[in-house]
Amino acid sequence: xxxxxGYPMHYWLMKSEPAEFSIDDLVxxxxxxxxxxxxxxxxxxxxxxxxxxLGDLAFFYHSSCEVPGIxxxxxxxxxxxxxxxxxDRKSSYFDPKATRDNPRWFNVEIRLVKKTQLVPxxxxxxxxxxxxxxxxxxxNRLSITPVDPAEWKFIxxxx
DNA sequence: GCCAACGTTGGC
DNA sequence: GCCAACGTTGGC
Numbered sequence: 447x448x449x450x451x452g453y454p455m456h457y458w459l460m461k462s463e464p465a466e467f468s469i470d471d472l473v474x475x476x477x478x479x480x481x482x483x484x485x486x487x488x489x490x491x492x493x494x495x496x497x498x499x500l501g502d503l504a505f506f507y508h509s510s511c512e513v514p515g516i517x518x519x520x521x522x523x524x525x526x527x528x529x530x531x532x533x534d535r536k537s538s539y540f541d542p543k544a545t546r547d548n549p550r551w552f553n554v555e556i557r558l559v560k561k562t563q564l565v566p567x568x569x570x571x572x573x574x575x576x577x578x579x580x581x582x583x584x585x586n587r588l589s590i591t592p593v594d595p596a597e598w599k600f601i602x603x604x605x
Numbered sequence: 606g607c608c609a610a611c612g613t614t615g616g617c
Numbered sequence: 618g619c620c621a622a623c624g625t626t627g628g629c
Contacts, residue, residue: 461627487612510627567628585610587626 447499456497457593458504459581460520460556469506469517469561478558483529484539486551490590495526495552497592504556505593505601507581508564515566516601524555562605575600 447455460482462468472480485491499522506518528549531539544550570576580591593601 463627489612514628587611589626 447501453595454501454503454521455499456502457595457598458493458498458502459507459516459591459593460504461507461509461589463510464508464517465511468508469558472506472518472520472556472558473561475558479523479555481524481529481553481555483531483553485529485553485589486539486541487589490588491552493590493592494554498522498526498554500525503559503598506556506558509589513564513566515564515568515570516562517564518561519559520556521559522554523557526552526554529553565601565605570601573600573604 502522505516529551531537532541532544532551
């Protein structure tokens with residue numbers, strides 16, 4: 447969904463450990479699309495379930511790796527629905543407290559817009575204009591964070 | 606591997 | 618409802 451001026455309703459940043467799932471895995475994925483399963487944090491879940499809309503854009507961020515940073519741009523391709531892995535006893539994401547009638551975890555699906563040059567976290571920190579980014583705040587661990595439209599635009603300008 | 610920051614759990 | 622203990626995240 448786009449606003450009256452044709453812009454996405456929201457911008458986001460979504461973290462993934464490339465050893466688990468990288469931007470290249472998304473390039474190789476069928477239809478360049480994947481469910482964003484495995485989120486087990488309520489705040490991040492609520493963003494997906496309550497706020498993400500079709501057409502929202504997000505930075506695909508590589509975390510816990512040699513050079514953490516933004517690795518690509520993705521769009522929300524499917525609205526949130528119950529995360530299947532919560533019901534799967536063999537999955538490391540299994541949640542014994544979740545039931546089909548009362549699922550606890552949700553995931554959207556994302557589609558690759560484009561792989562970008564890697565913008566390292568250290569470079570993002572160099573720009574005073576980005577100092578307010580949630581990603582850059584101390585102690586930030588949230589795997590999904592909203593990105594301010596002005597911050598989005600600025601980063602697009604340095605890609 | 607270290608450790609700061611933060612979220613969750615569970616006893617009381 | 619408090620809060621100590623524990624587990625996880627993620628940069629360095």
